[in-house]
Amino acid sequence: MENKLKLEVITPYGELINEEVDEVYATGAEGDFGVFPGHCAFMTALRIGSLSYKKDGQIQYVFINRGYCEVLNDRVLVLVGSAERVEEIDVERAKAALARAEERLRRAQAGETDIDHARAQAALERATIRIQLATKLIPR
Amino acid sequence: MPTLRDIRKKIKAIQGTKKITSAMKMVAAAKLRKVQDSMLRYRPYATKMQQVLADLAGAVETRGDVPPILLRRPVKTVEVLVITSDKGLCGAFNTNILRAAHKEINRLKGEGLNIVLSVVGRKARDYFKRRDFQFKNVWTGISGKLQYTHAQMIAQEMINAYVSEAVDEVVVIFNEFKSVIAQRVVINRLLPIGRIEAVPTEQPTFIPFTYEPRAPELLAMLLPIYIEIQIYRALLESQAAEEAARMTAMDNATKNCDELIRKTTLLANKVRQASITKELMDIVGGVEALKQSE
Numbered sequence: 001m002e003n004k005l006k007l008e009v010i011t012p013y014g015e016l017i018n019e020e021v022d023e024v025y026a027t028g029a030e031g032d033f034g035v036f037p038g039h040c041a042f043m044t045a046l047r048i049g050s051l052s053y054k055k056d057g058q059i060q061y062v063f064i065n066r067g068y069c070e071v072l073n074d075r076v077l078v079l080v081g082s083a084e085r086v087e088e089i090d091v092e093r094a095k096a097a098l099a100r101a102e103e104r105l106r107r108a109q110a111g112e113t114d115i116d117h118a119r120a121q122a123a124l125e126r127a128t129i130r131i132q133l134a135t136k137l138i139p140r
Numbered sequence: 141m142p143t144l145r146d147i148r149k150k151i152k153a154i155q156g157t158k159k160i161t162s163a164m165k166m167v168a169a170a171k172l173r174k175v176q177d178s179m180l181r182y183r184p185y186a187t188k189m190q191q192v193l194a195d196l197a198g199a200v201e202t203r204g205d206v207p208p209i210l211l212r213r214p215v216k217t218v219e220v221l222v223i224t225s226d227k228g229l230c231g232a233f234n235t236n237i238l239r240a241a242h243k244e245i246n247r248l249k250g251e252g253l254n255i256v257l258s259v260v261g262r263k264a265r266d267y268f269k270r271r272d273f274q275f276k277n278v279w280t281g282i283s284g285k286l287q288y289t290h291a292q293m294i295a296q297e298m299i300n301a302y303v304s305e306a307v308d309e310v311v312v313i314f315n316e317f318k319s320v321i322a323q324r325v326v327i328n329r330l331l332p333i334g335r336i337e338a339v340p341t342e343q344p345t346f347i348p349f350t351y352e353p354r355a356p357e358l359l360a361m362l363l364p365i366y367i368e369i370q371i372y373r374a375l376l377e378s379q380a381a382e383e384a385a386r387m388t389a390m391d392n393a394t395k396n397c398d399e400l401i402r403k404t405t406l407l408a409n410k411v412r413q414a415s416i417t418k419e420l421m422d423i424v425g426g427v428e429a430l431k432q433s434e
Contacts, residue, residue: 010188012288012372014181029361030352043196044352045361068192068362070349079189081288081368119296 003037007053009062009078016083017062023054024076026069035071042071046080048125050133061086063133065126089134098127144415147408151401158397164229165390171284172320172383178286179317179376186369193366194336196359207360209302209367210333217254219276219298219307220245221330222268223314223374224261225382226283231389233315233323233382234263240325241313242271256307258297260375276301283379291372298371299364302331312371317380321388326377330370333363 007024009017024035027049035042046069051062067080101124108117200206222241224234241264245255258277259265265278277297282290301307310331315323351358 010185012182012185013178015184028352029358033352041349042352043192043349043358045358068189068365070192072349077188079185079192079365081292081365119293 003074005035005037005039005053006075007078008076009051009064009080009083011080011083013082016085017053017078019053019055021053021055024051025053026051026064026078028069035076037074039071039074041073042069044069046078048122049129051078051083061133063089063130084130086133089130091131091134094127094130094134097123098131101127142407142411144408144411147404147411151404151408154397154400154404158394158401161390161393161397165387165394168230168383168386168390172380172387175376175380175383179380182372182376186373189365189369190336193359193362196355196362197336200356200359207356207363209299209331209360209363212332212334213308215253215308217256217307217309218248219256219258219301219310220248221294221298221310221312221371222257222259222261222264223312223378224259224264224267225378226262226280228263229389230382230386231392233385233389234261234267236323236325237313237315238264238267240327242267244311244313244327256301258294260294260378282375283382286375286379288368288372291368291375294371295364295367298331299367307331312374314374314378315381315385316377317384320384323381323385326374328370328374330367333366336366 004020004022005024007017007019007021008015022037026033026035027047028044029047030044033042033044046064046067048066049064051064052059053062054060062083062085064078064083065081067078069079070077101120104120105117105124108120197210220241222237224237228234245257248255256276257268257273258279259268259275260279260282262280265275265280268275277294279290279294298310302310309329311327311329313325313327316326318324353361
């Protein structure tokens with residue numbers, strides 16, 4: 001296929017990806033979706049999860065935080081609070097975060113009220129996906 | 141009259157201080173460059189996101205299905221978020237912001253509104269603690285290691301308070317970085333959002349997007365990001381302004397050291413000359429006395 005997608009991933013810390021790719025997959029608010037060249041104009045919110053794209057037959061994985069995705073004229077624009085390429089994921093840090101989040105959730109369940117349950121839950125989710133991605137537990 | 145030794149010691153001390161202040165100036169300059177760099181890298185994200193939200197809000201508004209955080213309601217309680225630094229030695233940076241914040245709080249109280257106070261930075265915490273204010277949230281230790289997650293955290297608190305109707309309006313007060321020598325105190329309303337300012341765009345105004353979920357729900361999901369963007373910008377601006385203020389303050393301090401060294405050196409020379417003159421007079425006096433006794 002000669003048609004290509006232009007994938008742009010932009011975070012508050014700058015542009016992470018700006019590449020010509022063949023396919024893009026991500027987790028939207030209502031489930032996973034894939035984008036091929038010629039996709040219709042599409043807007044969605046992104047969940048904490050993974051974004052992957054295929055370029056020259058190779059699939060690359062990226063961790064993404066909550067954000068927004070728009071597809072328009074073969075251009076995929078992803079705006080997220082933070083994103084990391086799989087190679088950049090700090091597994092040790094993610095494991096520490098996972099332990100912390102689990103601890104907080106346990107304490108919340110034990111009845112401590114000063115714990116932000118939603119935040120701990122989100123932290124847990126982020127850490128889990130980071131670890132899964134880094135240790136290649138998520139196959140496509 | 142101080143002795144020559146005391147004065148020399150004092151000069152040495154001032155020279156020591158000067159070294160410190162000029163080093164601090166250079167550190168502040170380096171940090172300022174770092175923050176400015178972050179601001180630059182942040183801009184594409186902020187502008188694009190704002191653009192998206194403005195378009196989306198426009199699309200939703202025409203259908204009259206507006207999420208609550210866009211709407212105003214009668215205001216009884218206002219949350220004030222004051223952003224200061226953790227550390228001092230940055231001139232009038234904190235004084236300006238705290239004075240403006242206090243004035244604004246008094247003004248709002250004068251209008252019969254309840255105030256909920258949240259602060260970023262040790263300086264604001266200390267200032268308002270001394271004046272017996274109650275805090276809703278205190279965030280310290282952010283400056284120097286500011287992350288976007290800080291903004292997300294603060295935004296979440298604000299939105300929760302607004303949605304649960306604990307507060308009816310949220311304003312943020314922070315120092316804006318105008319230039320290295322000028323900071324400006326800014327008071328912005330964060331919530332309710334009101335109208336999202338549109339950025340000039342190259343996109344045609346109407347595109348038949350497929351929204352997932354439907355546009356109003358999508359907007360409701362994305363609007364918190366708008367608050368995050370505003371808060372992150374305020375935090376970045378404040379940091380840049382802080383380092384700029386510190387740079388100027390340390391530059392002035394260094395200049396003052398120079399001035400003090402000059403004055404004290406002058407004094408030292410005077411004292412030295414005075415003592416030489418005195419010794420000379422002693423010698424002349426002695427010679428005269430010897431002459432007379434001969």
